Amino acid sequence: MAAIPLILISAGLLLAFKMKFWNIGAYGQYILGAMFSSFFALHISPHTPSFILITVMCLAGLVGGALWAIIAALLKLFWEVNEVISTLLLNYIALYILDYFMHGPWRDPSSHGFPLSKSFAANARLPILMHHTRIHLGLVFGIIATIVIYILIKKTKFGYENKVIGENPTAAKYAGINIFRNTLIAAGISGGLAGLAGMAQVSGIIHMIQMELNADYGYTAIIVSWLAALNPIASFFVAIILGGLEAGGYQIQMTMSVPFGIVGVIESSILFALLGGELFKTHKLVFGREKSHHPIQ
């Protein structure tokens, strides 16, 4: 069940990473998505048909996440503000916005002072797909997102332009590619999917909004998309594997009291190995001294 948010977030991130828009802000975009959709879950009449409410919540999640990413994209496009720093700082800002709402307007009076909202009504919850599991409709969103991103990257002009911008921004500029528009779209999609993941978490798993939303998926998803070499299909499966690792991490924390940090250690070690190993795809190790072709000795 950790796989669903990872699938959604990493599908979006790889699109942004492909054009070297370093969106590290999925954490904050996820929180904003969860908050936007919770707003509707908490404030719309519980008699609204479920289909309509869920649709509205999905759209709200997409918009919330996209807005948060687009702020960073605009800062980059207008003033060349480094998006790694801006998206990261926006993560902390999102966290404290959530903190504000959970300690103020959204706190359930009967929660005994805990920062929890009211439980969502049944019509604001994503339907479960399989009995006796927590696999919810979010999985379908994940599959759709993966397919859409795949098509975007492989079959459309946008995907091609995206790749050119990532690999050679100067060439992209001279080729007349609209960097402004493409960056906004890529940032919007990656933020939107992170927001949708946040929506899926509150609506499908937690059934309320609270401080602990597992927004760390936003960081894990970076690892997922990188391990998948920015390929959407591969990323779907890597998300399931790392989702399993995360779920296992929670399990051993609860049953064997092994701290969850071990998951971070494993994930970062894999990532280090992968980053280092890239070199050997293009370079060959030669032992011993080759004759130098350099004229000056």
Added chain:
Amino acid sequence: MLASSVRSGTILLFPTIGEIFAERAGILNLGLEGMMVIGAFFGFVAGNLTKNPYIGFTIGMLAGGLAALIFAFVAITLKGNQIVAGLALTIFGLGITNFYGQKWINTKLAVPAQSIAIPGFANIPFIGPIFFNQDIFVYFSYVLAIAFWIILFRTKSGVYLRAVGENARAADAMGISVDRTRYFWTFVGGLLAGAGGAYLTIVYAPFWLDGITSGRGWIAVALVIFAMWDPLYAIIGAYLFGGIDSLQFQLQATGATIPSSLLSMQPYLLTLIVVIVATFIVRAKHIGVPRELALPFYREER
């Protein structure tokens, strides 16, 4: 209050100076947060086990330096993507300190460091009590900032260092070892990030909490831009942010009517604003950014 701004600023000053040097050498190490939390944790544990804050601080520094070497191996020797490797280092640091840190949570430091007034200077009205009645680590940071400014702009190794970051190929042709220079300054960056973290848990907040650095590493990355890659400006930036940090604590302690979540948000929001402004100035004046920042150097491609 102002004296505590200096202490809070010192946490940021060490890593900012370290990152300035790494970036000047062309290495963008976004693992600052990870190295800081490693320095904070191992410094705290060593300080507690030896009951000596100075040994703790040293161990914290070394731990940060060692963490930087992992990054250096991946990013310099194996030429991996620096942005992602830096993130990996942060995830690693937060993970490993969470893993080993459970039993230390909420433990207080056995022997905290004492303030030492500098005779003469400490009696200067106003400035004296703020800057010259501090602990030894704060004095160390003053010396470091000035010494590093001199190294960067007034010595041959500073020229070499900048050459490596601006144009690695030319530096290589001059006979400077690009990789060795980058390794060295990445390591120094790690030592200083570790120092910042260790200062946090040994002096500023002498206890251990999971993820105690809470984004200070990222604020330091932002301060590098604010400082325009100059160690002296880093002092101003660090104390400014230290001031915001301690102001926010004071306001929360006095029970101001502003909600605490909005106060806690201030440092991050202000950092974002400052980065926007600083980026604007850097661009307008055409200064600062080392030209080959985050680009790996392949010596064989001539």
